[in-house]
Amino acid sequence: MRLTDALFYWLQTKLMTEVRPDDEAARDSLRFFAQILSEDHGLASFEISSADAAKYYVTYRERDAAPRTVWFDREASEQLRNELYGLAPDGGGEDAEVSE
Numbered sequence: 001m002r003l004t005d006a007l008f009y010w011l012q013t014k015l016m017t018e019v020r021p022d023d024e025a026a027r028d029s030l031r032f033f034a035q036i037l038s039e040d041h042g043l044a045s046f047e048i049s050s051a052d053a054a055k056y057y058v059t060y061r062e063r064d065a066a067p068r069t070v071w072f073d074r075e076a077s078e079q080l081r082n083e084l085y086g087l088a089p090d091g092g093g094e095d096a097e098v099s100e
Helices: 003-019 024-040 074-085
Strands: 043-051 055-062 068-073
Touching (some): 003 024, 003 043, 003 068, 024 043, 055 074, 068 074
Antiparallel strands (some): 043 055, 055 068
16 A cells, blocks of 8 residues: 555545544544554554644654655545544544644
8 A cells, every 4th residue: 555545545544543433443443544554664653633624634754764744635535434423524523622
């Protein structure tokens, strides 16, 4: 799996766990992608560093390297969460408190 794909899937599951922290399947998926990022790609850290109306920014650092930041389209990043949890495309709804 390519690094950008793994980061995107991690981001999608991270957004799901923020909306529904009690969803065990989402938490398992988050751990799975974190493991891929750590073990397969050698990342020492990765996090959602910021977000705006159009994008999520994920900052990651490979071991012994400078941090890098990539961005992902916000609508695409939130699509799985919105479909699974029945949220509006803008993330609206009572459960849509995602930290940014």
